[in-house]
Amino acid sequence: xxxxxxxTDVLVIGGGSAGCVIAGRASVDPDCAVTLVEAGPRGTGxxxxxxxxxxxxxxLVWRYPAHLSDGGEEALLARGRVLGGSGEVNGGYFVRATxxxxxxxxRSWSYDEVLPHFRRLESxxxxxxxWHGDSGPMPVTxxxxxxxxxxxxxxxxxxxxxxxxxxxxxxxxDAAGVGPVPLxxxxxxxxSTATAYLVPHLGRPNLRVRTAARAVRxxxxxxxxxxxxxxxxxxxxxxxADTVVLCAGAVGTPHLLMHSGIGPAQQxxxxxxxxxxxxxxxxxxxxxxxxxxxxxxxxxxxxHSSGRAVLEVVLETDDLELRPYTAPFGExxxxxxxxxxxxxxxxxxPRSRGEIALxxxxxxxxxxxxxxxxxxxxxxxxxxxxxDLARGLLGASGFGVAVEHPAGAVGLGTSMHLAGSCxxxxxxxxxxxxxxxxxxxxxxxxxxxxxxxMPSLPSRGPHATxxxxxxxxxxxxxxxxx
Ligand SMILES: Cc1cc2nc3c(=O)[nH]c(=O)nc-3n(C[C@H](O)[C@H](O)[C@H](O)COP(=O)(O)OP(=O)(O)OC[C@H]3O[C@@H](n4cnc5c(N)ncnc54)[C@H](O)[C@@H]3O)c2cc1C
Numbered sequence: 001x002x003x004x005x006x007x008t009d010v011l012v013i014g015g016g017s018a019g020c021v022i023a024g025r026a027s028v029d030p031d032c033a034v035t036l037v038e039a040g041p042r043g044t045g046x047x048x049x050x051x052x053x054x055x056x057x058x059x060l061v062w063r064y065p066a067h068l069s070d071g072g073e074e075a076l077l078a079r080g081r082v083l084g085g086s087g088e089v090n091g092g093y094f095v096r097a098t099x100x101x102x103x104x105x106x107r108s109w110s111y112d113e114v115l116p117h118f119r120r121l122e123s124x125x126x127x128x129x130x131w132h133g134d135s136g137p138m139p140v141t142x143x144x145x146x147x148x149x150x151x152x153x154x155x156x157x158x159x160x161x162x163x164x165x166x167x168x169x170x171x172x173x174d175a176a177g178v179g180p181v182p183l184x185x186x187x188x189x190x191x192s193t194a195t196a197y198l199v200p201h202l203g204r205p206n207l208r209v210r211t212a213a214r215a216v217r218x219x220x221x222x223x224x225x226x227x228x229x230x231x232x233x234x235x236x237x238x239x240x241a242d243t244v245v246l247c248a249g250a251v252g253t254p255h256l257l258m259h260s261g262i263g264p265a266q267q268x269x270x271x272x273x274x275x276x277x278x279x280x281x282x283x284x285x286x287x288x289x290x291x292x293x294x295x296x297x298x299x300x301x302x303x304h305s306s307g308r309a310v311l312e313v314v315l316e317t318d319d320l321e322l323r324p325y326t327a328p329f330g331e332x333x334x335x336x337x338x339x340x341x342x343x344x345x346x347x348x349x350p351r352s353r354g355e356i357a358l359x360x361x362x363x364x365x366x367x368x369x370x371x372x373x374x375x376x377x378x379x380x381x382x383x384x385x386x387x388d389l390a391r392g393l394l395g396a397s398g399f400g401v402a403v404e405h406p407a408g409a410v411g412l413g414t415s416m417h418l419a420g421s422c423x424x425x426x427x428x429x430x431x432x433x434x435x436x437x438x439x440x441x442x443x444x445x446x447x448x449x450x451x452x453x454m455p456s457l458p459s460r461g462p463h464a465t466x467x468x469x470x471x472x473x474x475x476x477x478x479x480x481x482x
Contacts, residue, residue, distance in 0.1 A: 007033070007240050007241070007242075008033045008034065008035040008208070008239065008240070008241045008242075009032045009033045009034065009241065009242050009243065010022075010023075010026045010032060010033070010034045010035070010241065010242070010243045010244075010245060010477065011035050011036075011037070011227060011228060011239055011241035011243070011244045011245070012026075012034065012035070012036040012037070012245050012247055013037055013215045013228060013244065013245070013246050013247060013248055013256065014037075014038060014039075014085065014215075014246065014247035014248035014249060014252060014253070014450065015036050015037070015038030015040075015083045015084070015085065015194065015198070015209065015211070015247070016038075016080055016084065016085015016086055016087060016088075016193075016247060016248075016249055016450065017084070017085050017086060017087035017192070017193050017450070017451075017463060017466050017467060017470070018085075018193075018247040018449045018450040018451070018466055018467070018469065018470035018473075019036055019038070019085065019245075019247030019248075019449070019450070019470075020036075020083070020084060020085075020192070020193035020194045020196075020197045020198040021121075021193050021197050021449075021467060021470035021471055021474060022036075022245050022247060022449050022470055022473065022474050022477065023036040023197075023198055023207065023209070024137075024193075024197030024198045024201055025197070025471070025474035025475075025478065026474055026477060026478050027201060027204050027206055027207040028478075029206075029478065030204070030205070030206050031206070032206060032478065033206050033208075034206060034207050034208070035208045035209075035210065035239060035241070036198075036207075036208070036209045036210070037210050037213040037214070037215055037228075037230050037239070038082075038083050038085075038209070038210070038211045038212075038213065039081060039212070039213065039214035039215075039252075040060065040080070040081035040082040040083065040085075040211065040212070041059075041060070041082055041083070041211055041212060042082075042083050042211045043060065043082040043083050043084060043088055043194070045195070046189045046190055046191060046192065046195050047088070047089070047189070047190050048188060048189060048190070048306035048307055049092045049183065049185045049188050049189060049190050049306075049307055049308065049309050049310075050188075050304060050305060050306045050307060050308045050309060050310055050326075050327065050332060051306050051332060051333075051334075052089055052090065052091060052310070052332055052333050053089050053334070054078045054089050054333060055333045055334040055335030055336050056335040056336075057334065057335050058078075058089075058334070058335075060080065060081055060082040060088070060089055061078040061079060061080060061081050061082075061089060062078070062079045062080075062081045062251070062252075062366065063076045063077070063078060063366070064076065064077040064079070064251055064366045064367065064368070064369050065077075065366065065368050065369070066368070066369040066370070066371065066414075067368070067369070067370050067371060067372075068290075068371050068373050068412055068413070068414060069371065069372065069373045069374055069375065069412065070372055070375055072373075072412070075413075075414075077251075077369050077414065077416070077418075078416065079249055079251060079252070079416075079418075080249075083194045083198070083209070083211055084192035084193060084194030084195065085192075085193075085194075085249060086249065086416070086463075087184070087192040087193055087194075087463055087466075087467075088190075088192040088194060090190070090416075090463060091309070091310055091311055091461075092183045092184055092185045092190045092309055093181050093182075093183065093309075093311055093314075093461045093463070094138070094140055094181075094182045094183055094184040094461075094463055094464045095170050095171060095181060095182055095314075095460040095461055095464060096118055096171045096173075096182075096458075096460065096464045096465060096468070097458030097459070097460055097462075097464075097465040098173060098174060098175065098176075098458070098459060098460065099111040099173035099174055100174070100459075101456065101458045101459055101460070102114060104455065104456035105424070105454075105455050105456060106424060106425070106426075106436040106455065108436045109424075109436065109455075111173055114468055114472070115131070115173075117468045117471045117472045118131075118133070118171075118464070118468050119131070119132060119133035119136070120133055120136050120471055121133065121136045121137065121138050121464075121467050121468060121471050122136040122138045122139075122140045123135060123136050123137075123138070123139050123140065124139075124140035124141075124171070124182070126140075126141075126142060126168075126169060127168070127169035127171070127172065128169070128172065131169075131171060131172055131173065132171070137193075137196035137197050138184050138191060138193070138196050138467065139184070139185070139186045139191055139196075140171070140182050140183065140184060141182075141183050141185055141186060142180040142181065142182055142183060143180050143181075143183070143308075143309060143312040143313075144180075145180075148180075148312055148313065149302070149308060149312055149326040150300075150302065150399065151298075151301075151324055151326055151341070151397070151399045151400075152312040152313045152324060152326060154397035154398060154399050155178070155313060155315075155324040155393060155397050155399075156178055156179075156313055157397065158393045158396035158397035159177075159178040159315050159322075159393060160178060161396065162392070162393065162396065164177050164178045164315055164317060165177035165178070166178055166179060167179035168180070169182075170182060170314070170316070170460075171464075175316070176316045176317060177315070177316060177317070178313060178314070178315040178316075179313060179314075180312060180313055181309065181311055181312060181313060181314055182464075183309055184463070184464075185309065187307075188305075188306075188307025188308065189307070193467060193470075210230075210232065212232060212233070213230050213231070213232045214230065214231045214232075215228045215229070215230050215231075215248070215256055216228075216229045216230065216231050216236060216259070216363050217229050217256065217259050217260045217363060218244065218256065218257075218260035218262075218446070219238055219240075220260065220261075220276060220443070223442065223443060223444055224443070224444040224445050225241075225244045225443055225444070225445045225446040226240055226241070226445070227239050227240035227241050227244065228241075228244060241445075242445060243445050243446075243447065243477060244445060244446050244447070245447045245448070245449050245473070245477060246440075246446070246447065246448045246449070246450065246452075247448075247449050247450045247470070248450065249450050249451065249452070250286060250418045250419050250420070250421045250422075250450065250451040250452045251356055251366075251367065251369060251418065251421070253421070253422055253448055253450055253452045254282045254283035254356045254367075254421045254422050254452060255283075255356065255358075255363075255366075255367050256363075257279075257282050257283075257422065257433075257440075258271075258273065258282060258283060258358055258367075259273065259361075259363040260276065261273060261274045261275055261276030261277065262276055262277045262279055262282060262440070262442075262443065263277075263278075263279055263280075263282035263283060264278070264279070264280045264282060264283070264284065265278035265280075267283075267357070267358055268358075271358045271359075271360065271361050272361040273358070273361050277442050277443065279430075279433055279440075279441070279442065280430050280431060281422065281423060281425075281430065281431040281432055281433045282421075282422055282433055283355060283356035283357070283358075283367070283421050283422075284353075284355055284356075284421070284431070285353040285354075285355070285420065285421075285423065285431065286353065286354045286355070286356065286418055286419065286420045286421040287350065287353060287354070287418075287419060287420045287454075287456070287457035288350075288354065288371060288373075288414055288415060288416070288417050288418040288419070288457070289321070289346045289347060289348055289350060289414070289415040289417045289457070289461075290346065290347050290350055290352070290371070290373040290374060290379070290383070290412065290413075290414060290415070291323075291344045291345065291346040291412075291413050291414060291415045292344070292345050292383055292386075292387060292411065292412055292413070293342040293343065293344045293345070293411060293413065294342065294343045294344075294345065294387060294390045294391065294394065294402065295340035295341070295342055295402070295403040295411075296340060296341045296342070296343070296394055296399075296400030296401055296402050296403055297340065297341070297400055297401045297403060298328075298340075298341040298399060298400045299398070299399055299400055299401065300399070301341070301399075304326070304327035304328075304331040304332065308326060308327075309326070310325050310326055310327055310332045311323050311324075311325055311326070312326055315393075316348070316459075316460075317389075318382075318385075319347065319348050319349040319382065319459060320345060320346065320347065320348060320382065320385075320386040320389070321344075321345075321346045321348050321459075321460075322343060322344070322345055322346075322386070322389065322390055322393065323343065323344035323345075323346065324343050324393075324397075325341070325342050325343070325344065328340055328341055328342070329342065340403055341399070341400045343390045343393070343394055344415075345383065345386035345387055345389070345390050346386075346415050347379055347382055347383060347386070348459040348460065349459050350373070350376075350379050351376040351378055351379050352371065352372045352373050352374065352375045352376055352379055353372065354369065354370050354371040354372055354373075354418075355370045355372075356368075356369060356370075356421055357369075357370055369418070371414065373412060373414070374412070415461065417457065417461055417462050418451070419451035419452065419454040419457050419462050419466075420451075420452065420453075420454045420455065420456065420457055421452045422434060422440075422448055422452035422453060423452075423453065423454065423455045424436055424438065424453045424454070424455045425455060427441045433448070433452075433453075434447070434448050434453050437473075437476045438453050438469075438473045438476065439476075447473060447476070447477055448473075449469065449470045449473035449474070449477075450466065450469075450470070451466045451469075453469060454469070
């Protein structure tokens, strides 16, 4: 070990969507020394909205082995590994959880409670002012009706002709129907929380950001966290802190907790790890949205423009989300070989629950992500209904001819919305990992602010809601809110 660096007040582990919010907000107070450690690189700055740097050659992602369904094929799950995290490499879809989604969260996270934080995080000049903010760090834009890709426009016409309501603002609390996707983007460029919350404040003397710095395990003294062991350039040293906020993401956070002895005792012992605190909920019962894509041969496809969102409009109906992508994945993701057009059908309230499973006592060995998708008969029936709906809308919109036969024409995949692997709940509930202030139950000074804490996955993509949660946790950590 090398000599210890100075003490810090708040140590943020993981500089992704949530971590950049926590570090940016906590360092507003010049008397609060904040250190953020991020395993990935600084990155090259904001990327074009229509290109996702998550292909096989990308050095900006973690790749976790995954089983999408029991007995199914092995897959590799990508998550961002760069300042900005998954929000730095994602599709830019920024739709809020609905008011109904929050009825499944603790009462202190009702829609009335969370709305001010959704408003605080954004600058969205569109729509009813009751729902929107004017001066937050994240710009929210939508593709204008006259700028829509011809496929998006045709999909909207087909969906409204089939009786689905047109919703100009899918970030209204009860929004369902077809409409333009709110995007965390400006002028065709994705805006991550790194760009919005952190980079403008890197000059603050009380803020230190260390990239290529990976937390290996937490350091505990009794029931209190006092820092973390962090590996940089092959050397491990302890960063000491009064408060540690875990933001390593819904795979990274439970993995780090388990390697620190906090997790399901049986699994830790089986893997040869010491048990410091038996918390059965760590890594258990996460949710994600299974997606099956319907392939088609495009008709009159304009060339893909990198500044155009790959998903400009969606249809939200009956807990399904239909996604008419504007480009083949082969054109949006370097290194992916897929020439077909695709409509995605995602289950937005799936019944299946997954697990993050340790494979080794070595913290550098990534865990296995077991999804158990479509293990429930109701999920399979809902997916079949969604595919029928997608086939009908594809036929009516006329922008492609369905591909029925080649292997992979209809393929099970994931939306990459994994959340809820360290869920929020009552301290008496053994399945809960954090309380409703996102403090780890049983450990003083330790918080979680990322997608892990969601007690129930929103029926929309999670990014906007992850940023909202981090906004709120920043206020708990800094004492702005009790
Ligand atoms: C390819 C892709 C596309 C997606 N598209 C969308 C979309 O369009 N809309 C949407 O709503 N959602 C989308 N999502 C999901 C959304 O981006 C995530 O839910 C959200 O960004 C998660 O934020 P987070 O802070 O929980 O984790 P992340 O943003 O993943 O941040 C975790 C960070 O912690 C770092 N880290 C991990 N372990 C350690 C460690 N031990 N030490 C130090 N650092 C560590 C990681 O490198 C990473 O930077 C997508 C996800 C992916 C991967």
